[in-house]
Amino acid sequence: MKEWIRGMRANIPLAVSAMAYGGVFGVLSGNQGVSWAEMLALDLMMFAGSAQLVMIEMWSAPLPVVAMGLAVLIVNMRYLLIGASLQPVFDGRPLWQKALGMHLVADENWAVTIAEHRNGGTCPAFLVGGGMLLLVAWTTSTIAGNLLGGQIMEPARWGLDFAFVAVFVALSMSLWQGRDDLLPWVIAAGLAVAGEHLLPGKLYIALGGIGGAMTAVIQEMVQMRTHPAEIRDGFSRLVVPGEGKTHE
Amino acid sequence: MSNLFHQGAIPSILLASAITYALRLGGLLLADRLPKSGPARRFLDCLPGTILVSLTVPGALHA
Structure with a gap:
């Protein structure tokens, strides 16, 4: 099977969890007055849930550009370490693969890829496949939430939050x-x-x-x-x- | 356009996206320059586990 398809399949449970969170988050963004176009730009260009949440909490015109930049720097500092830890996966690959692949790194597909790498090796395509699935799941759910508003049910989220933690605990075990x-x-x-x-x-x-x-x-x-x-x-x-x- | 983007939204989104991408790619390129053995290697080997623990444990304690 192609590596990127394997990467997608391995991330399905986490993508479902991300969609549940994304739906709630999309509703929140609508309530804060963030337009669907702004949300779409953030989803595709930044692709980082917790930093997007922080920005949305600061969203009132005129937007505090520098303060938001600083907040994003603090929230996303972990990506410097996550990027460093992916060195063995990208080892010896050309710069264009690194430059394209790193944009699609989220906590979820990073953890799945590192675990896969430890259990017999993997390649950037596995990471990118997972990243594409997560990007689609994240974008569609946040935009749907933003446009549909409160029609999305919030309680559905709780069971999935637990699933998220359970998957991450399982991944931790495989990194031991x-x-x-x-x-x-x-x-x-x-x-x-x-x-x-x-x-x-x-x-x-x-x-x-x-x-x-x-x-x-x-x-x-x-x-x-x-x-x-x-x-x-x-x-x-x-x-x-x-x-x-x-x-x- | 003015209805779709608030005042300051475009520079904010561009700046935040550039910072996030720089962190993601910067970490990888920095690690490429570290020695492939010794203390730096041990640091990078252990990093996935310690980051994942740091991501998971505080959240799990709240749940």
């Missing part, structure tokens, strides 16, 4: 690489929960992501120093190529 991940993940969770209360926007995701990954680096350095032989034998994937030979 072994007990060396325990401390970094605990630190990430702690920093994210604390950061959610202390930091603006969605900066808590970047805080947890960076703090957890830094923990992994420090942990590895400490292990190298205390048990160098064990590390070389047990965790050869972590050892610098060629370095093992110089120690022998």
Whole structure:
């Protein structure tokens, strides 16, 4: 099967969840006075739900252009890390594939793609297929909500919110690489929960992501120093190529 | 046109879209320049898990 079709199929449950959220969000945008054309431009050009939500909350003419830009920078800072983490998927690919593919990166297809990559490899087309499905799901549902208004039922959303969390928990499990991940993940969770209360926007995701990954680096350095032989034998994937030979 | 776009809407949408795209592509291009082994590699290897945990845990606690 073609990779982009596989990517689409793998993202179907998350696209359904995104449509439910998108419908409610579209209604909200209509209530805030956002026109369908403005919503369509945001859906296609920005394609980032939580940042769109923040912008819509600030939507009254004349729009505060710079303040909105800053808010979007804070909310979407996590995409810098998400982009960095996709390096193995795009490794060796031409720049045009990176430039086109990265526009279609959302939290959902990113997580599905990374999990797929860990379980036997994948390619940018898998990511892009998922991204196209999510873009269509997101755009149609938000525009429908914007145009139809309150006719869309809100309670339907709750069960799907739970589905969203369940899928993400399942994906987390597939990213687990072994007990060396325990401390970094605990630190990430702690920093994210604390950061959610202390930091603006969605900066808590970047805080947890960076703090957890830094923990992994420090942990590895400490292990190298205390048990160098064990590390070389047990965790050869972590050892610098060629370095093992110089120690022998 | 004036009915479809509020005053300031077009520059706002363009700026916000440019910032978001720069973050997405910028992260990937920065990671391309990092060494493929050692601490930087371990950092990037662990990053998907820690980002996903940070995305999920606060939301799951509210649910």
